[in-house]
Amino acid sequence: MQIKPHLKNLIPYPPGKTINEIKKELGISGKVYKLNSNENPLGPSPKVIETLKNCLLEVHHYPEASYQELKEFLAKKWDVLPEQIILGNGSNEIIEFLFKSIINPDDEIIISKPSFLMYEKFAEIYGAKIKLIPLTKDFKHNFAEILKNISERTKIIFLDHPHNPSGSVLNRKDWQDFLKNLPSYILTVIDEAYGEFIEDPSIPLGIEFLKNGYKVLILRTFSKAYGLAGLRLGYGISFIELSKVLDSVRQPFNINLLAYKAGLAVLQDKEYIEKSISLVKEGRKYLTEKLTSFGFKVYPSQANFIMVDFGEKAEKIYQELLKRGILVRPLKAYGFSNALRISIGLPEENKILVENIKKLI
Numbered sequence: 001m002q003i004k005p006h007l008k009n010l011i012p013y014p015p016g017k018t019i020n021e022i023k024k025e026l027g028i029s030g031k032v033y034k035l036n037s038n039e040n041p042l043g044p045s046p047k048v049i050e051t052l053k054n055c056l057l058e059v060h061h062y063p064e065a066s067y068q069e070l071k072e073f074l075a076k077k078w079d080v081l082p083e084q085i086i087l088g089n090g091s092n093e094i095i096e097f098l099f100k101s102i103i104n105p106d107d108e109i110i111i112s113k114p115s116f117l118m119y120e121k122f123a124e125i126y127g128a129k130i131k132l133i134p135l136t137k138d139f140k141h142n143f144a145e146i147l148k149n150i151s152e153r154t155k156i157i158f159l160d161h162p163h164n165p166s167g168s169v170l171n172r173k174d175w176q177d178f179l180k181n182l183p184s185y186i187l188t189v190i191d192e193a194y195g196e197f198i199e200d201p202s203i204p205l206g207i208e209f210l211k212n213g214y215k216v217l218i219l220r221t222f223s224k225a226y227g228l229a230g231l232r233l234g235y236g237i238s239f240i241e242l243s244k245v246l247d248s249v250r251q252p253f254n255i256n257l258l259a260y261k262a263g264l265a266v267l268q269d270k271e272y273i274e275k276s277i278s279l280v281k282e283g284r285k286y287l288t289e290k291l292t293s294f295g296f297k298v299y300p301s302q303a304n305f306i307m308v309d310f311g312e313k314a315e316k317i318y319q320e321l322l323k324r325g326i327l328v329r330p331l332k333a334y335g336f337s338n339a340l341r342i343s344i345g346l347p348e349e350n351k352i353l354v355e356n357i358k359k360l361i
């Protein structure tokens with residue numbers, strides 16, 4: 001047996017710790033506040049819980065293979081054809097479909113440095129060359145530099161929008177100028193994992209560009225606003241030529257029965273979705289104001305998290321919060337050792353975080 005040489009030193013994705021891991025590691029028996037993985041603090045929708053209970057008696061069957069009902073629902077939501085929807089085991093899986101179907105070894109992808117780490121991970125696994133383009137000074141994708149760095153080997157540009165971990169976004173004019181100048185052989189992936197939380201009306205969604213004929217793939221997830229991270233469900237929307245190929249490289253039944261039924265249930269729970277989104281918008285404002293008033297730099301965010309520059313105190317604050325059962329995400333792996341990423345929690349969780357930070361400083 002010989003392991004592929006380029007995989008020998010691969011470092012796996014560093015996931016946020018779970019509540020049980022933390023309790024065990026630190027010997028905490030009380031409540032743990034999980035503000036490290038940008039999950040939905042509300043818990044699942046009551047409609048999802050009800051649906052899943054009923055579904056449990058069916059798990060000895062494979063799910064329906066075409067996932068037609070979910071595709072049709074999503075197609076209607078976005079006013080596209082059902083064939084333009086690709087379903088994935090998390091939106092992460094759709095990123096992998098792209099590498100499987102488009103990327104040959106030594107093809108090149110362009111990503112911002114830093115951005116969501118999985119683009120880089122898949123590129124390493126599939127042997128693609130990675131061009132990393134530093135963000136602008138205000139932590140946005142640097143469209144001008146990305147355009148300068150395109151070559152004839154560039155196949156895909158990955159842009160998380162809102163950006164992870166800063167929460168930054170770009171306006172319509174910036175997007176239009178960028179997309180207009182891209183050669184048509186390049187695919188732009190607009191990853192809108194946090195798209196539901198965009199509040200600023202001047203910020204465009206990728207669907208607008210897809211409908212205007214640009215070569216884009218939009219990624220969306222059920223892990224954040226829809227509260228289904230543990231079930232793994234995401235989707236892509238693209239032009240037919242690409243969506244057909246992506247759909248053909250997936251395994252049969254890549255969406256498990258529970259995820260499929262839960263996805264359909266939550267989409268119909270408008271009250272839950274609205275509550276999830278308003279909770280984030282209010283919590284984001286509250287945390288931004290409080291932490292700014294303590295003298296820390298909070299980067300403007302349109303996502304369900306904020307990135308905060310704690311300067312030299314970052315590591316100490318992270319460790320002290322951890323001891324008190326409050327988990328946030330250190331950003332050393334992203335190259336920001338002075339910053340922490342804090343997911344927006346329930347109002348009482350946000351308050352406890354603020355009180356603890358106040359005591360620590």
Ligand SMILES: Cc1ncc(COP(=O)(O)O)c(C=O)c1O
Pocket residue numbers: 037038089090091092093116160164191193220221222223229232233234
């Ligand atoms: C920008 C971005 N894209 C995609 C994902 C993954 O989403 P999923 O849970 O659907 O795989 C995340 C998860 O944190 C993310 O931050």
